[in-house]
Amino acid sequence: MALKYYHAEPAANSLKSMIPLFEKGLEFESVYVDLHKFEQHSEWFIAINPEGQVPVLDHDGAIITHTTVINEYLEDVFPDVPLRPRDPVGAARMRYWNKFIDEHVMNHVSMHGWHRMVGVLARGIESGEFEALMERIPLPDQRKKWADARSGFSEEQLAHATAKVEYAIDKVEGALGESEWLAGDNYTLADINFFSHCGMFVDRMFPEMEVTTRAPRMTAWKERMLARPGVKEALAMPDHTNPALRTFTGEAR
Amino acid sequence: MALKYYHAEPAANSLKSMIPLFEKGLEFESVYVDLHKFEQHSEWFIAINPEGQVPVLDHDGAIITHTTVINEYLEDVFPDVPLRPRDPVGAARMRYWNKFIDEHVMNHVSMHGWHRMVGVLARGIESGEFEALMERIPLPDQRKKWADARSGFSEEQLAHATAKVEYAIDKVEGALGESEWLAGDNYTLADINFFSHCGMFVDRMFPEMEVTTRAPRMTAWKERMLARPGVKEALAMPDHTNPALRTFTGEAR
Numbered sequence: 001m002a003l004k005y006y007h008a009e010p011a012a013n014s015l016k017s018m019i020p021l022f023e024k025g026l027e028f029e030s031v032y033v034d035l036h037k038f039e040q041h042s043e044w045f046i047a048i049n050p051e052g053q054v055p056v057l058d059h060d061g062a063i064i065t066h067t068t069v070i071n072e073y074l075e076d077v078f079p080d081v082p083l084r085p086r087d088p089v090g091a092a093r094m095r096y097w098n099k100f101i102d103e104h105v106m107n108h109v110s111m112h113g114w115h116r117m118v119g120v121l122a123r124g125i126e127s128g129e130f131e132a133l134m135e136r137i138p139l140p141d142q143r144k145k146w147a148d149a150r151s152g153f154s155e156e157q158l159a160h161a162t163a164k165v166e167y168a169i170d171k172v173e174g175a176l177g178e179s180e181w182l183a184g185d186n187y188t189l190a191d192i193n194f195f196s197h198c199g200m201f202v203d204r205m206f207p208e209m210e211v212t213t214r215a216p217r218m219t220a221w222k223e224r225m226l227a228r229p230g231v232k233e234a235l236a237m238p239d240h241t242n243p244a245l246r247t248f249t250g251e252a253r
Numbered sequence: 254m255a256l257k258y259y260h261a262e263p264a265a266n267s268l269k270s271m272i273p274l275f276e277k278g279l280e281f282e283s284v285y286v287d288l289h290k291f292e293q294h295s296e297w298f299i300a301i302n303p304e305g306q307v308p309v310l311d312h313d314g315a316i317i318t319h320t321t322v323i324n325e326y327l328e329d330v331f332p333d334v335p336l337r338p339r340d341p342v343g344a345a346r347m348r349y350w351n352k353f354i355d356e357h358v359m360n361h362v363s364m365h366g367w368h369r370m371v372g373v374l375a376r377g378i379e380s381g382e383f384e385a386l387m388e389r390i391p392l393p394d395q396r397k398k399w400a401d402a403r404s405g406f407s408e409e410q411l412a413h414a415t416a417k418v419e420y421a422i423d424k425v426e427g428a429l430g431e432s433e434w435l436a437g438d439n440y441t442l443a444d445i446n447f448f449s450h451c452g453m454f455v456d457r458m459f460p461e462m463e464v465t466t467r468a469p470r471m472t473a474w475k476e477r478m479l480a481r482p483g484v485k486e487a488l489a490m491p492d493h494t495n496p497a498l499r500t501f502t503g504e505a506r
Binding site (some may be wrong): 065068070077095096102112164 | 318356420
């Protein structure tokens with residue numbers, strides 16, 4: 001049994017499947033993919049994941065991509081230390097939240113991150129070289145995201161994304177009034193999903209939302225998340241983010 | 254054990270969870286929700302699903318919403334006649350496709366459907382009454398979709414949606430060159446998902462794409478889908494679509 005995990009810094013997607021690996025106490029080989037150097041679009045990486053995106057789980061040669069899919073896979077293969085409820089109604093509740101986060105949260109937080117951080121990177125590349133880099137990106141949507149980051153997302157796009165993030169915070173705050181964790185009484189993949197894509201940094205990323213007063217239950221939940229052994233171990237993984245990018249975003253990683 | 258399924262016509266979302274119910278030979282009470290009369294936003298329905306959307310599965314009082322979640326739930330509770338591969342790598346492959354269809358296909362086909370069909374409905378409602386109806390819609394995204402359908406989606410939005418549908422057709426065509434069904438050698442929820450949201454009517458909806466010549470493998474796959482007992486039974490369910498809407502769309506359901 002050999003697990004290999006290809007990932008970038010411990011935040012967002014790369015963090016999301018790393019937490020379950022640690023929670024379950026699974027031994028895995030960590031392979032760092034340097035996004036600053038566009039390694040995710042390099043030939044060696046495209047040979048592993050033709051979509052050119054991190055993270056990737058390699059389990060004895062089986063390649064699993066997309067974090068929600070990876071995390072369900074880990075539950076199927078390593079059911080000890082369950083992060084997916086064993087009762088079907090609980091699992092459905094967890095999947096409801098995963099779907100909401102994947103479709104209504106992730107991309108909207110991500111747009112702001114790209115606008116602030118990837119934009120700096122994208123604008124730092126000379127014309128000609130930028131186009132050559134773009135040609136190496138397999139997914140059309142991803143090429144468009146890079147082009148938008150370089151030119152800057154529109155005010156309208158950013159405002160829509162902000163509204164989506166606010167809606168999500170209020171929805172999560174409401175759910176945490178009903179139960180201790182997002183999908184019920186137990187810590188699940190839904191908590192890990194929301195934490196990785198939004199909860200862990202939303203207060204620093206959008207100070208104008210005054211998240212700690214707007215969402216006190218979510219703020220307490222974040223502390224419970226930070227106390228989880230798997231979260232601690234994952235967040236202690238090396239962070240090679242270029243300091244210039246980190247400063248620009250107000251630590252928005 | 255009592256199953257109740259709230260649904261509209263046998264197409265798209267409503268079809269997607271109806272097929273597994275029939276494939277598994279499960280007895281269920283069918284409750285028709287009339288979208289022409291905005292029943293999905295009525296008080297009695299909102300009491301069942303606060304998001305005001307069909308379909309909904311009620312299993313002994315447990316309310317499950319969102320078709321991908323419902324279909325995984327049916328696999329968890331009724332594993333006979335499996336529509337989700339039992340090996341974890343196969344299940345991951347199925348989930349990869351479900352995610353692709355949910356996030357990159359469904360809304361884009363849907364936009365054209367709404368533009369052509371729901372637009373007629375929305376423009377037929379008098380001002381004042383329309384706004385009152387909008388106030389009853391719980392999800393902000395859904396309110397926006399109704400407003401866009403009434404005013405008409407922009408050429409840019411429609412062109413983007415068309416490009417996404419073309420990308421999906423080519424991707425599916427490629428996959429069907431590797432295996433008989435979308436996620437491998439077996440008919441799975443991924444096939445049911447793509448069929449319900451796109452495959453069953455894409456040729457009639459976008460004649461300019463010349464789907465049958467562009468995607469011959471997908472065309473043959475569609476015939477295999479239409480031969481499935483569960484698909485036949487589901488498609489034989491009553492269709493109350495207003496004929497004026499059906500004609501307008503060139504049968505684009």
